Amino acid sequence: SAVISQKPSRDICQRGTSLTIQCQVDSQVTMMFWYRQQPGQSLTLIATANQGSEATYESGFVIDKFPISRPNLTFSTLTVSNMSPEDSSIYLCSVETGLNTGELFFGEGSRLTVL
Amino acid sequence: KQEVTQIPAALSVPEGENLVLNCSFTDSAIYNLQWFRQDPGKGLTSLLLIQSSQREQTSGRLNASLDKSSGRSTLYIAASQPGDSATYLCAVIVMAGGTSYGKLTFGQGTILTVHP
Numbered sequence: 374s375a376v377i378s379q380k381p382s383r384d385i386c387q388r389g390t391s392l393t394i395q396c397q398v399d400s401q402v403t404m405m406f407w408y409r410q411q412p413g414q415s416l417t418l419i420a421t422a423n424q425g426s427e428a429t430y431e432s433g434f435v436i437d438k439f440p441i442s443r444p445n446l447t448f449s450t451l452t453v454s455n456m457s458p459e460d461s462s463i464y465l466c467s468v469e470t471g472l473n474t475g476e477l478f479f480g481e482g483s484r485l486t487v488l
Numbered sequence: 489k490q491e492v493t494q495i496p497a498a499l500s501v502p503e504g505e506n507l508v509l510n511c512s513f514t515d516s517a518i519y520n521l522q523w524f525r526q527d528p529g530k531g532l533t534s535l536l537l538i539q540s541s542q543r544e545q546t547s548g549r550l551n552a553s554l555d556k557s558s559g560r561s562t563l564y565i566a567a568s569q570p571g572d573s574a575t576y577l578c579a580v581i582v583m584a585g586g587t588s589y590g591k592l593t594f595g596q597g598t599i600l601t602v603h604p
């Protein structure tokens with residue numbers, strides 16, 4: 374398994390502002406992902422964070438709204454840009470440790486509330 | 489498009505009962521299936537991973553089975569305790585090109601309440 378730390382754990386933001394969420398893993402991992410969980414909903418994949426290159430976004434998510442960085446094998450950031458109340462969600466970082474099992478591990482999540 | 493359904497949506501049981509949570513998926517071409525637990529406002533804790541070549545996995549009081557041909561998985565919890573109260577999520581994963589694509593498709597979850 375992997376220990377995944379996310380910051381901030383929660384925040385209250387004003388409409389129109391941007392917030393960057395950090396994800397730190399205690400070991401090098403091959404794959405890192407960002408998921409969103411809207412209130413009362415299950416999880417949806419936003420994008421795959423690729424080390425040293427642009428993230429791969431899922432349908433319905435774009436780089437201008439959710440820019441992602443992954444400078445190395447243990448760290449990634451997700452920015453939620455120009456926030457609106459509809460962006461109020463839990464954002465979760467997920468990793469695959471490279472053991473080729475496909476098993477994913479998740480951080481504690483970052484709960485964002487946009488006023 | 490893969491769809492994952494969990495039944496029941498909510499379950500309330502007295503402490504000590506054995507219970508079964510159900511998960512079904514529409515596309516049997518999965519690489520593996522993973523069961524998670526989520527406490528309110530928290531992240532996900534991985535409970536059990538069943539690879540497509542396996543039929544079941546066990547961890548303590550938890551047992552998960554997989555029937556790919558019928559597109560079903562069950563999570564069995566023995567001797568339930570109040571501490572088991574949480575949302576249980578089932579998710580399936582697709583592999584592409586021999587490497588993990590990492591795209592989990594989640595069910596909506598079963599909210600479990602175990603009362604003393």
